[in-house]
Amino acid sequence: MKQLSGWRCSIQIARGKNRVAKARMTGSLQQQFDSQQFPNDYQLVNGVAMHAENPECFHIPPNVIKRHISPGQFVELRIDSPRFSVHEDASEKCSCPSCNGELTKPILKHSHPASLVPLPNQNVISRGWGEDFWVKVEQRSGGLFKGTVDNPLVETRLHGLKQSDEMIFNEDHILAVHDIHRQQLVAGMEVADLKELAQWVASLRGDA
Numbered sequence: 001m002k003q004l005s006g007w008r009c010s011i012q013i014a015r016g017k018n019r020v021a022k023a024r025m026t027g028s029l030q031q032q033f034d035s036q037q038f039p040n041d042y043q044l045v046n047g048v049a050m051h052a053e054n055p056e057c058f059h060i061p062p063n064v065i066k067r068h069i070s071p072g073q074f075v076e077l078r079i080d081s082p083r084f085s086v087h088e089d090a091s092e093k094c095s096c097p098s099c100n101g102e103l104t105k106p107i108l109k110h111s112h113p114a115s116l117v118p119l120p121n122q123n124v125i126s127r128g129w130g131e132d133f134w135v136k137v138e139q140r141s142g143g144l145f146k147g148t149v150d151n152p153l154v155e156t157r158l159h160g161l162k163q164s165d166e167m168i169f170n171e172d173h174i175l176a177v178h179d180i181h182r183q184q185l186v187a188g189m190e191v192a193d194l195k196e197l198a199q200w201v202a203s204l205r206g207d208a
Helices: 004-013 029-035 047-053 179-187 191-205
Strands: 074-080 107-109 130-141 144-149 166-170
Parallel strands (some): 107 130
Antiparallel strands (some): 074 130
16 A cells, blocks of 8 residues: 555546445355454454554555455455564564554564465564465455465464465455555446545545
8 A cells, every 4th residue: 555656547547337246155254253263362453453553654455445355356464462572682672564663573574475476485483473464355245354365474383374274354454455456446446436545545645
């Protein structure tokens, strides 16, 4: 969500009024979400709450974009646990990989989905830190999503998630939508949606 000029261009070239089709659900995502648990007090981070705490730096997709997320697209999530703190040999303060804001412990970040940008296996020590990662959306029902983890995760032994695992999340957990989907998202918007998106872009640039 950092490349505002790209969103402006996408708005300008939008054609048609195609609506994003709703995924057909075969079960209750709400029940699956309610029963989903991670070990060691790990949980998905609420991006809306983080944005409210640091609105100037921590930008998340606006509602108009979230409404158009559909199966096949990649979204970024974060998982973290309050049980683990900074290790003695780490800096007292760390920078958030999403907004460069100050954190009390590091957050590991995967810049792209592994299926888009394959990387060699990396031997990174698991230390109980938070982790940003990409998920490919498989199903959607309202504000709930089922997706597949699309990164080899570092903290798997602690939070239990690994590449190719399915998981349930809601729209508040979404930190970003991958840039590869920008034009597809905008092409599916109605005129009112495009106006809402343009207002959001202007607010980030300080034009509003």
